[in-house]
Amino acid sequence: MPTIHAKKLQPTIADILEAAGATSEYAEIVAEHLINANLAGHDSHGVIRVPSYVQAIENGRLAPAGVPKVVEETASMAQIDGASTFGQVTAKIGTELAIKKAASEGVALVTMYNIGHTGRLGTYAEMAAEAGMAATVWDGCIGGNRSVVIPLHGQGRKVGANPIAMGFPSEKYGATILDFATSMSAAGKVMVARDKGERLPDKWIVDKDGRPTDDPREFEKGGAMRPMGMPSVGHKGYALAMMVGFMTMMASLPSGAKMPKEDRWGTVILMIDISRFGSVEQFQRDVDAAIDYVKADPLDGEVLYPGEIETRRRAERLAAGIELPDATWREIMACAEGLGLSPRF
Numbered sequence: 001m002p003t004i005h006a007k008k009l010q011p012t013i014a015d016i017l018e019a020a021g022a023t024s025e026y027a028e029i030v031a032e033h034l035i036n037a038n039l040a041g042h043d044s045h046g047v048i049r050v051p052s053y054v055q056a057i058e059n060g061r062l063a064p065a066g067v068p069k070v071v072e073e074t075a076s077m078a079q080i081d082g083a084s085t086f087g088q089v090t091a092k093i094g095t096e097l098a099i100k101k102a103a104s105e106g107v108a109l110v111t112m113y114n115i116g117h118t119g120r121l122g123t124y125a126e127m128a129a130e131a132g133m134a135a136t137v138w139d140g141c142i143g144g145n146r147s148v149v150i151p152l153h154g155q156g157r158k159v160g161a162n163p164i165a166m167g168f169p170s171e172k173y174g175a176t177i178l179d180f181a182t183s184m185s186a187a188g189k190v191m192v193a194r195d196k197g198e199r200l201p202d203k204w205i206v207d208k209d210g211r212p213t214d215d216p217r218e219f220e221k222g223g224a225m226r227p228m229g230m231p232s233v234g235h236k237g238y239a240l241a242m243m244v245g246f247m248t249m250m251a252s253l254p255s256g257a258k259m260p261k262e263d264r265w266g267t268v269i270l271m272i273d274i275s276r277f278g279s280v281e282q283f284q285r286d287v288d289a290a291i292d293y294v295k296a297d298p299l300d301g302e303v304l305y306p307g308e309i310e311t312r313r314r315a316e317r318l319a320a321g322i323e324l325p326d327a328t329w330r331e332i333m334a335c336a337e338g339l340g341l342s343p344r345f
Contacts, residue, residue, distance in 0.1 A: 002329050003321040006271040010035045011209040012046055012336070020054045021064035026089050033088040037120040038322045041313035044188025045120040047324070048195065051331045053086070053116070054339075062086070062116045068093055076105040079251070082115030088123075090115045091267055095124040098271035100129045106276040111251035112267045113156030122310070124269060125167025129175035132280045134272045141252075141265040142245035149183045149225040152238035155210050157224045160265070161187055162244035169280070170287035177307035182241035183225035190216045190225070190335075195327035203230075264288075 014031035018024055038046030056062035066089045082090035094110045101108035106152030121137050128135030140162030141147060149159040161181040168176045184204035193200050194216040203212035204270055208222030228237025251266025274280050295303040
């Protein structure tokens with residue numbers, strides 16, 4: 001498997017996206033987002049996504065130069081039409097707008113629709129924490145071609161992986177981040193296991209006949225993800241997925257817009273200005289103290305705070321480089337070759 005340093009990999013990814021039709025600005029935003037996902041250890045949301053993005057551009061489902069616009073707005077709320085462009089671009093705009101509105105009004109809610117894959121949701125929670133704010137982000141759908149999860153006791157791809165992210169600032173530990181799908185894993189992790197030739201743990205998916213399996217190849221043959229907590233407490237993941245879907249329905253109810261069911265995907269960001277409740281610095285110290293308290297008495301391993309693995313992985317991969325499965329690298333190079341490019345390294 002090739003190991004490539006982030007500073008060398010990012011320009012190549014940006015070149016591919018720009019050659020596929022993205023503006024140079026969008027290509028840089030998306031490439032940086034994907035590389036940061038790899039650095040954080042979330043290869044499922046990293047450069048493995050590039051071939052699917054190029055394919056989406058080629059088949060007209062992704063507008064690489066679309067311009068997101070605010071279609072409804074109040075002092076503390078906004079609704080953004082993503083113009084079918086990269087989800088990372090629209091979500092970055094939406095998060096920045098939410099931070100600005102929360103700074104003014106104390107709390108802000110921004111919804112986004114008509115967007116591509118938003119990538120690693122934790123990125124937007126990190127943006128909030130770095131601004132000294134708290135945030136919750138929901139992303140998902142019920143129905144349509146982005147649904148990949150079977151309902152509890154049901155069959156077929158009826159619900160999205162519908163992830164949730166939350167972020168809080170701290171002084172010593174930096175951004176503390178929760179970010180997970182409400183299915184057994186993100187669908188991208190199945191893609192990573194497939195490219196590595198590995199089996200899945202805990203039978204994350206079912207095959208086309210609804211039978212639990214650990215073979216990642218069955219997912220592309222008509223299989224589906226299982227709700228988080230299967231088999232014993234799958235009702236929790238399923239219920240969370242449904243509620244995320246309901247939450248994001250607000251994003252996909254644009255005034256006067258008509259979208260096909262397969263595009264009913266939305267992202268919602270709730271931003272809270274912590275300073276309205278007191279000192280942000282004191283809150284950060286309190287978060288540090290809470291983390292220190294929880295970590296103090298390990299039993300059978302180290303106690304980690306939410307986001308600690310990502311922080312460590314980022315430091316490791318910045319130093320050692322990003323290791324990519326051979327299959328992933330071949331697909332990325334095939335994209336480059338198909339667009340008349342060669343890597344910069």
